Structures are given as C-alpha cells and as structure tokens.
Amino acid sequence: MHQQLQAGAPRARPPGTGADEWGLIGDAAHDPTSDHSPHNFPSWGNQIVTAADFPNRPDLGLDAHRVLDDIRRSRDGRVKYGISNGQMFSSYAVAGYGPWTWRPYNPKNGDRHFTHGHLSVVGDARADGTQPWQTIGSQLATGGDFYTMLSACKYGDKGFAVFVLQATLLAYGFSPGDVDGGYGDKTAAALAAAIRDGDGKNFGYWEFAAFMKRVVSAGGGKGEKGDPGPQGIPGPQGKPGDAAVLPPGAVLTISQG
Structure with missing residues (x-):
C-alpha cells in the first residue's frame, strides 16, 4: 500500500x-x-x-x-x-x-x-492479495492517467482538470453549466447525477470508477436525425429482356399519336 x-x-x-x-x-x-x-x-x-x-x-x-x-x-x-x-x-x-x-x-x-x-x-x-487498493495510485484498466488528473478535483477548485471533468460530463449528457474550469454547484450536481451517488463534491477513486462505468454504458447517446443525403449515382443498365411472343391469331396494332 x-x-x-x-x-x-x-x-x-x-x-x-x-x-x-x-x-x-x-x-x-x-x-x-x-x-x-x-x-x-x-x-x-x-x-x-x-x-x-x-x-x-x-x-x-x-x-x-x-x-x-x-x-x-x-x-x-x-x-x-x-x-x-x-x-x-x-x-x-x-x-x-x-x-x-x-x-x-x-x-x-x-x-x-x-x-x-x-x-x-x-x-x-x-x-x-496483491490487487491495487481502490484509491490514488491505482492504475485502472480504463484511463489511469485520466484518473490521476481528475482525482485532484474537488468542490471549489478551478483549473484545467475541472475543465476536462466538465467537458466530459457535458459530452455524456450531464450538463455542468458553463464549461469554465470552476467546480461549483452545477458541476457537483452533474457529477452526482452521472454516478447516482453522493453530492458530487469530491472526485475520488470511487466516484471515478462509477463515472467511467456510466460513461462506457452511455456510449454518448443518440443524436438528432440528420437531413437526407444526396441522390446516389444511377445503377448499371440491366440485361435485355426476352423477346415478346404473341399468341397464335393475335394481331399487333401500332397506332400513331
């Protein structure tokens, strides 16, 4: 340890x-x-x-x-x-x-x-047991460096790490308000909503693990339906059909219009 x-x-x-x-x-x-x-x-x-x-x-x-x-x-x-x-x-x-x-x-x-x-x-x-303790210094299978940076975040902080946390929350549908690098009430509320636990005022190992689980399962969500794409190019000419065969006694009439 x-x-x-x-x-x-x-x-x-x-x-x-x-x-x-x-x-x-x-x-x-x-x-x-x-x-x-x-x-x-x-x-x-x-x-x-x-x-x-x-x-x-x-x-x-x-x-x-x-x-x-x-x-x-x-x-x-x-x-x-x-x-x-x-x-x-x-x-x-x-x-x-x-x-x-x-x-x-x-x-x-x-x-x-x-x-x-x-x-x-x-x-x-x-x-x-030699498994990592679930706190600082543990290298997660997903984003160890990401955790190392974000684990310093707590309510009241300002800086790049908070900016990254806010941007990530926003990208996955949990709005922290303005993405301004300031860890205030809206950021805390967004984090709490994302991990479904606590008040969101600390970003420790447990919060990180819960957050990454939500991020992976969310997959970014579905966007709005876009406009129709352009018309595709015409396909190749089809093969000629079989010659028509008239039944016995039939008369083919051609009119001029």
Whole structure:
C-alpha cells in the first residue's frame, strides 16, 4: 500500500515526508496488542504485522481520510479497520455501528489520527492479495492517467482538470453549466447525477470508477436525425429482356399519336 500511495502522491514520499511517518512495526514501547506488533496467526503465519500508517498531507497530494474513505467504500475483503481524522470504520459491526460505517474515535492516549491514517488488515490469507487498493495510485484498466488528473478535483477548485471533468460530463449528457474550469454547484450536481451517488463534491477513486462505468454504458447517446443525403449515382443498365411472343391469331396494332 505504501508503494501505491507514494506513486499516487509523489510529493508525499520521503524526503517530502519523514520515513517514520510511513509506519509498519511499532517500537518497544508500542502496545503489544496493537496490529503494529507482530502476532502469530494459526494456519496463516507467525510474527506478522497487519497494520500500516501513512501521513496525512493534503498539501502534498495525500489526504489520508480521503484514501481511507475510498477503501471503505470499496468494501475490500482485506480490510479489518481504518482510522483517520478522529473517526474509525470496521469491516464488521461494532457497538451499534454497521460494517463500513464511520464512527467517532476517541482513544485513551488521545491520538485521534489527525496527522496520519491507519489501516489494519485481516489476519488471514486474504491479506496476501496483491490487487491495487481502490484509491490514488491505482492504475485502472480504463484511463489511469485520466484518473490521476481528475482525482485532484474537488468542490471549489478551478483549473484545467475541472475543465476536462466538465467537458466530459457535458459530452455524456450531464450538463455542468458553463464549461469554465470552476467546480461549483452545477458541476457537483452533474457529477452526482452521472454516478447516482453522493453530492458530487469530491472526485475520488470511487466516484471515478462509477463515472467511467456510466460513461462506457452511455456510449454518448443518440443524436438528432440528420437531413437526407444526396441522390446516389444511377445503377448499371440491366440485361435485355426476352423477346415478346404473341399468341397464335393475335394481331399487333401500332397506332400513331
């Protein structure tokens, strides 16, 4: 996951951030029950760490909460839980909160994870999956570069990426108003209509995947019927017909007009 996030947000990779901000194994003072501490898992393996931290640096293109929300919405089978910005979700129900639902996070040590994100994976072979995490850095089969550009778009932004998003929405029948490079209410409404989910104010991985699915299925729609085309050239002369045969006793009369 670290490699993928650093590929998706190259400015956030060390030395742009400290190497210690990309934590895996806890130090000697770390809680031994934490997923950052090595544990043994029957039928899977021994001394395995099942947690990873990464910095929360939106200024460098890495928004930890957005990354974890992408992963939460993807319902990835490798996930155990994620923490960021004073919130937590689990892949299972907890104390009145359903699976994959954000809930308040107030640990005893006071670290509510505003400076970094935390992802824990399940303690079995599912965690060995090498498929990309459905967030920044993942190369989609359709338009990886397109996603990399558009994934920076959010409500209030202005610029070329927003212009491309607006132009694409308009081309597929979801009008964002003026195609002016400004991500306002009309652009958000058009995106929400296109993906049939949310308020359209963020263009993360999940929005991109849903949008591309709609784009591919839409196929651009049907245009209005055009005017008739020009008359075609005459076809070739047909073969001569058979000679007429008059029945016996018939008289052929030719009149002059």
